[in-house]
Amino acid sequence: MKKVLFGSCALALVLAGCSENAERQDGVGAAMEAAADSAVAEEMAQPAAAADDQIAGRAELPANMPKLAYAYGLSYRLPSDQIGKLMRSHANLCEQQGPSSCRIVGMDLSGDVEEDTVRGTLQLAVAASHARAVSALIEDEAEGAGAEQAKATIGSEEVSKQIVDTEARIRAREELRDRLLEVLRTRKGSVNDLVAAERSVAEVNEEIDQTRSWLAETKGRVAFSRMDIDYAPATAVAGDFTAPIEGALGSLGSILGNIVAVLIVLLAIALPTGGLVAGAIWLRRRLAAVPS
Structure with missing residues (x-):
């Protein structure tokens, strides 16, 4: 009977040891899996964090960028009877972009x-x-109409300081207004x-x-x-060559007139x-000819 009880106890201890070893192995496996998942998550988080930093940097960049007010200048030369047509085409092109763009x-x-x-x-x-995109569309439209581009300029004005100073002035005046309103609310002071x-x-x-x-x-x-955008006749370019000649011929008449006027005077x-x-002289000769 004792041998049977001893055998039963030994068998129970063996089973308990096996169960504990299995639980330990399961725990080790779970820990290894958790560590692996943590490593993978960390590796995935690094690019995401880098991307977030990059996006944050891009979001902060415009605040430090100077604020510029641009001005574009375009000038075209084409036949007089085509100027109105091209100008209306450019106006329609602007309206097609929508009021938020043009x-x-x-x-x-x-x-x-x-x-x-x-x-x-x-x-x-x-x-x-x-x-820039609208300017390119306008140039393509003008080129298709046979117009010659005489001028294309881009200018800018830096207005960052003006905007910052104006915003600071508004804040200062708002603070002054709030103090004055506080005086009126509390009714402190004389009438x-x-x-x-x-x-x-x-x-x-x-x-x-x-x-x-x-x-x-x-x-x-x-x-x-x-x-x-300025539009002018194409002949204006050729007229630049003949303008000095026409001016000289026009002034020639006035020069001749001045010469004649001087001669008359x-x-x-x-x-x-x-x-x-x-x-x-004649009187002197007559007096000299009279005998004394």
């Missing part, structure tokens, strides 16, 4: 086609991010002080509105670039003077 600011066409004096001007406000505070609040609010309007205009110049002076001299 807007027509001004449009002027004047002159006579028969006298070859037609002139045109088109002023556009183009989103700064689309200005004259309260009336002066109310007048000051109105003046400060007017100044804030004007400054905000100027700030919005300046930011609008940064967001939308100005594009001026000299003649008017010489005739009386010559008559007097001739009379004096």
